[in-house]
Amino acid sequence: MALAVDSIKGLARMACTIRMDIVEMLNKAGSGHTGGSLSAADIVTALYFHKMRHRPSDPKWPERDRFILCKGHAAPVLYAALARSGYFPLDELKTLRRFGSRLQGHPDSRKLPGVEISTGSLGQGLSVSCGLALSGKMDAASWRVYALLGDGELQEGQVWEAAMAAAHYGLDNLTAIIDNNGLQIDGACSEVMCVDSIPDKFASFGWDTISIDGHNMEEIIDALDRAQAHKGRPTAIIARTIKGKGCSLFEGKVEYHGTPPSDKELEAALKELGGGK
Amino acid sequence: MSNKVATREAYGKALLELGRKNPSVVALDADLSGSTKTKVFGKEFPERFFNVGIAEQNLMGIAAGLSLGGKIPFASTFAVFATGRAWEQIRQSICYPGLNVKIVASHAGITVGEDGGSHQSVEDISLMRTIPGMTVIVPADGVETSKAIMAMGEYAGPTYIRVGRAKTEVIYDDSYGFRVGKANVLKKGSDVTVIACGVMVPEALRAAEELLAEGISAGVINMSTIKPLDADAVIEAAKGSGAIVTAEEHSIIGGLGSAVAEVISEACPVPLVRLGIKDVFGTSGKPDDLMEKYGLTASDIKKAAKEAVAKKPRKV
Numbered sequence: 001m002a003l004a005v006d007s008i009k010g011l012a013r014m015a016c017t018i019r020m021d022i023v024e025m026l027n028k029a030g031s032g033h034t035g036g037s038l039s040a041a042d043i044v045t046a047l048y049f050h051k052m053r054h055r056p057s058d059p060k061w062p063e064r065d066r067f068i069l070c071k072g073h074a075a076p077v078l079y080a081a082l083a084r085s086g087y088f089p090l091d092e093l094k095t096l097r098r099f100g101s102r103l104q105g106h107p108d109s110r111k112l113p114g115v116e117i118s119t120g121s122l123g124q125g126l127s128v129s130c131g132l133a134l135s136g137k138m139d140a141a142s143w144r145v146y147a148l149l150g151d152g153e154l155q156e157g158q159v160w161e162a163a164m165a166a167a168h169y170g171l172d173n174l175t176a177i178i179d180n181n182g183l184q185i186d187g188a189c190s191e192v193m194c195v196d197s198i199p200d201k202f203a204s205f206g207w208d209t210i211s212i213d214g215h216n217m218e219e220i221i222d223a224l225d226r227a228q229a230h231k232g233r234p235t236a237i238i239a240r241t242i243k244g245k246g247c248s249l250f251e252g253k254v255e256y257h258g259t260p261p262s263d264k265e266l267e268a269a270l271k272e273l274g275g276g277k
Numbered sequence: 278m279s280n281k282v283a284t285r286e287a288y289g290k291a292l293l294e295l296g297r298k299n300p301s302v303v304a305l306d307a308d309l310s311g312s313t314k315t316k317v318f319g320k321e322f323p324e325r326f327f328n329v330g331i332a333e334q335n336l337m338g339i340a341a342g343l344s345l346g347g348k349i350p351f352a353s354t355f356a357v358f359a360t361g362r363a364w365e366q367i368r369q370s371i372c373y374p375g376l377n378v379k380i381v382a383s384h385a386g387i388t389v390g391e392d393g394g395s396h397q398s399v400e401d402i403s404l405m406r407t408i409p410g411m412t413v414i415v416p417a418d419g420v421e422t423s424k425a426i427m428a429m430g431e432y433a434g435p436t437y438i439r440v441g442r443a444k445t446e447v448i449y450d451d452s453y454g455f456r457v458g459k460a461n462v463l464k465k466g467s468d469v470t471v472i473a474c475g476v477m478v479p480e481a482l483r484a485a486e487e488l489l490a491e492g493i494s495a496g497v498i499n500m501s502t503i504k505p506l507d508a509d510a511v512i513e514a515a516k517g518s519g520a521i522v523t524a525e526e527h528s529i530i531g532g533l534g535s536a537v538a539e540v541i542s543e544a545c546p547v548p549l550v551r552l553g554i555k556d557v558f559g560t561s562g563k564p565d566d567l568m569e570k571y572g573l574t575a576s577d578i579k580k581a582a583k584e585a586v587a588k589k590p591r592k593v
Contacts, residue, residue, distance in 0.1 A: 066345075109374045117345055117376075121369040127335045128370055131342020131350075134327065138303075139346070158366070161335035169327075 006050065011217050014084065015045040016273055019246040021080035021093055023269045026260035029097040032105065035243035035256040036150060037076040039181040039214070043239055046220040047146055048081040056086035059113040065143050066116050066132055070125025071150035071179065072106040073258075078115070079103050087114040123156025125149065126176060130166050133174040133234075144228065147176045152184030154195045160205065166234040167206030174234045175227040176207075179214065181243035183254045202236040214239025247272055279479075280447045282419030284440035285383040289314025291426035292351055292381075296322055299430050303343055305329060305352045307336045312442070313353040313383040333358045337366035337378070344376040349430070352378060356385035356439060357398035360405055372408045372435045379429050380405075381438045386526035387554065387571060388443040388476060388564040397559035403531025405437040406504050412436040412457060413504040415525075415533075417478035418447045421501055424455035432457055439475065441526075443564045446479040448499075458502045460510035466496030469582045470514035470521055474500050474533050477524035477552070477573060484578035494518075495582050503533055508540045515545040520585035522550045524578055526568075529553035548588035550581040 019041050026032045048054070052065040069078050076096065083090045088102070095101035102112040106120030116132075119125050129147035136143055153159060166174055178198055186192050195201075199209040208230045212219040220239065227235035243257070244250030247269035250261070261269055296302045296318050303325045310316040310328055319326030327343075329336050333354055340352040352359070359382040360367070371378045387397045405413050412434060416422040422440055429436060436457075448463075455461075463478070464485055473481040478499045485495040496518055498510060515521055521541060523534035534551030541547060554571050568574055 117341070118369070118374040121365060124334075124338050124366055124370045127338020127366070128342040128345065130335075131339035132345050133342070134339065135343045135346020135348050138324070138348070158332075158334040158338065161329075161332035162338065165329055165332070165335055165339065 008217050011045055011049055014049050015042045015217070016246070018045055018077065018080040018084060020270055020273045021083070022076045023247065023261050023266055023273070025076055025079065025093045025096040027263065027266040028094050030260060032076060032097060032260050033073040033258050034250055034260055035183065035253070036071060036179065036181065037074045038245050038247065038250065039241040039243045040074050040077050040148060040179045041246065042215050042217060043148065043177055043179065043220055044077045044081045046217060046224060048085050050221060051224045052146065053143070054085070056114070059087060063143055066145045068116055068125045068129045068132070068145065068147045069107055069119050070129070070147050071122065071153055072119030075103070075105065075107050078107055082114040122150070122153040123158040126159050126162035129174055129176070130162050130169070130171060133166070133171040134169055136173050137169070137171065145174045147174065149176060149178050151178055151180045151182065151195055151198065152189050152192070154178070154198065155193050163202060163205040163207065170232050171234045172231050175224065175237065176234065177237045177239055179241050180238050181241045183243045183252070183257065185257050187254055198238050206233060208233050208235040209238060210235060211238045212240070214241035215245055281444040282447050283442060283444045284416055284419055284422040285312070285314045285442060287419035287422035288381055288383070288426055288440050289317040291423040292318045293321060295427055295430050296325065299349065301347065301349045302430070303327070303348045303350050305336055305340050305350055307331055307333050307354040307358070309354050313381070315351070315353045333363040334366045337363045338370050340378045341370040341374070341376050344378050350378050351381055353381045353383060355396060355398070356382035356401040357396055360398060360401040360437070364404055368408050372410050375410055376435060377433050379436050379438065381426070381440060383440045384442045385439045386441060386475070387559040387567045388441050388526060390443065390564045390567065391561050393561035394558035399528045399554045399559060400531070401439060402503055402525070402527050402533065403535070406531065406536065410435060411504065412502070414457065414502050415439045415474040416501055417475060417499045418445060418449055420447055420449035420451065420453055421455055424453060425501070428455060428457060441476060445476045448479050448482065455501070458505045458507060460507035461499040461501065462496065462510065463499055464495070464497040466518050467494040468518055468520065469493065469585050470496035470498060470518040471524060471578055471582060472498045472500050472511065472514065472521060472533065472537055473524040474503065476526050480573065480575045481524055481578055483575035484582065487575065487579055488582055493582065493586060500533060503536055506536045506540065508544070511537055511540045512545050515541045515547045520548045520589050522552065522578060522581045522585050524552040524573070526573055527553055529555055548585045550585045552577060552581050
């Protein structure tokens with residue numbers, strides 16, 4: 001079974017550890033996506049260390065809950081959660097983006113056990129999650145599908161094709177979580193192409209919606225539980241987050257979307273995160 | 278009189294038969310199930326049939342997800358939308374993760390007819406062939422379509438199968454044994470070999486007969502699997518007859534002709550004439566008129582064969 005970290009405090013500590021893993025592996029890699037990995041750290045921690053049933057020693061365990069990282073560029077947060085869960089040695093995190101590594105720039109399901117499907121091209125993950133949830137429904141399976149999307153990703157039209165289908169098929173075994181950090185590569189989502197109101201959009205497509213603070217572990221867990229209890233409709237959790245959360249150097253700064261921490265920044269970030277640990 | 282069957286009709290029937298044999302088979306469509314014939318499957322297995330509406334990108338993504346869940350999805354729509362609109366979904370969500378999704382696209386090529394150029398995919402083989410790991414099959418007739426669909430129950434990996442709208446000649450009987458990746462040599466020839474796929478195969482057979490009457494021995498190969506290409510069969514034909522003609526109801530860029538050219542130019546250079554749609558879009562009209570307009574008839578093949586023979590180095 002996954003590492004048990006049941007108390008809220010314990011989960012918050014794990015999220016902090018995962019953030020440290022993220023900044024360390026990105027610094028070592030010399031490229032990659034800092035901001036969107038850090039903003040999703042609490043959500044991914046809640047899923048891997050509390051909510052999801054999964055077996056790191058048996059990644060293809062048929063009864064496992066499935067996680068799909070639609071915003072595939074946040075690969076570091078997934079890799080850290082997988083390594084901390086025990087899917088592969090922690091040491092391997094240092095190989096991120098290197099030639100020959102299983103830790104590709106964006107998740108590759110053919111290389112790394114624990115990755116359900118390769119992602120990276122935005123807008124496609126929710127459709128795949130719908131198909132997976134449909135197959136679960138067909139088999140009357142008890143496992144659930146969790147899809148993590150970025151807010152900028154919602155600009156992709158395919159997301160709304162999938163949103164329509166999920167409601168049409170009544171996929172209450174599907175929970176979509178929107179990492180609503182408000183920023184994308186070229187600037188604020190509201191300036192590049194406004195995606196608001198996200199809850200209204202999902203609601204109008206026939207979803208239940210829950211809006212939360214995506215860095216409040218209690219709220220995250222409560223929302224995940226409520227989503228599971230909703231019957232007949234899929235649920236979208238709109239998690240308000242801060243891009244780069246946990247390291248003030250990167251927080252809310254669009255330039256750290258795709259910039260890794262320098263050695264100096266890493267030192268400061270680890271110090272800050274270590275303080276919170 | 279020869280028997281005529283639309284390959285899409287054969288697909289619908291075979292999918293139903295495969296569905297009866299294999300409960301993992303599911304079908305998806307994007308609001309064209311009456312035309313692609315997946316409706317036949319949907320009628321008998323409503324709980325295994327998903328009409329996702331007019332949303333081809335989502336069609337491919339949902340198919341990928343169903344495959345992840347252990348199903349064998351057959352996703353269908355018109356070829357122009359399947360391979361054009363949803364190309365990147367096929368690349369990223371199906372082929373890159375190597376999922377077992379079968380894309381059976383109908384209304385391919387110019388034989389769509391009256392709907393016109395917007396609906397006539399002349400690029401689909403090329404678009405699918407270039408994606409790593411994708412298998413590409415263009416059945417020659419209804420029988421081969423059935424055999425190919427039935428073979429998909431046991432054939433793992435992403436596969437594109439191209440079927441057509443128009444009724445076309447049946448050249449095989451039930452004894453025909455289809456194998457993915459294996460060319461079918463219909464006729465051996467010593468002067469030239471016509472390598473064809475899809476609706477061009479019966480045209481090639483007709484051309485070979487007429488050529489024989491004129492004293493030219495033309496072989497005919499049905500290359501129904503464009504990828505992985507049966508390179509051995511191509512080389513053998515090139516060596517055996519010394520000249521090759523390719524014939525396809527598709528652009529001459531990137532399809533069967535290109536695949537054959539890639540093999541012979543490296544392994545056994547011989548004169549080659551490629552018949553196909555010459556880098557133009559289609560137009561509205563009756564399929565037969567269009568085949569004539571775009572130079573895809575038995576007489577065009579005959580002409581091409583003679584051209585290829587004339588290019589052969591003269592024996593001293």
